[in-house]
Amino acid sequence: MKTNKGFSLIELMITVAIMGILAAVIYPSYTDFVAKGARADGLASLMRVANLQEQFYLDNRQYATDMNNLNLGADPYITDNGLYSVDSTGTTSFTVIATAKGIQATRDSACITIQINDIGERTPAECWE
Template structure:
């Protein structure tokens, strides 16, 4: 009597269906995780520029009018990963705005722009959580 070893078509279809269900659940979670990881780059850049603005204010009694005054080079400043461009304006007060670029703009549509001002108001609030 010969024993046939292997998978039947039904067993294979069940395994493919299970993998499809898992992928449908896992993929949105993964893309959300990647978007939040990229957002951390933008938040760090906004906080860095805000700190540089405060340091500039201590030295000059006014906030910097462009990014060159903060020794960040080009105006607007682009983060190392290239996910956000950051710009800041002000003299008596300032607003730092990070705008998502490229893939980050399509991944994280809820937080296309992230900003903070001189009194620490952060918007949109859900992007800072």
């Protein structure tokens, strides 16, 4: 009677091939998921600055021209995770722009800059989904 004590080379090669195919399918999905997750921080910061602009307008009858007027410190404002810089311009209207920095700029090339203005126009639209 003969007993097997391991895997054959063919079994090992089939397993490696299956793992390679799975990795080729899963990795792009993973990087897209990570990019969208980091984009959420940029979108939240855009909405925060837009709300602060509206609050500033109620108090001063004009929009802030400097991020320091919104009590955010630096100009431009850097998000908590450091992947976006957010800047706002305007007096009678405003536009808030988030620009991807570092690794986020390479991971999420379709949404390097995201904007919202005083009438609620969000561009590019696919980045807000």
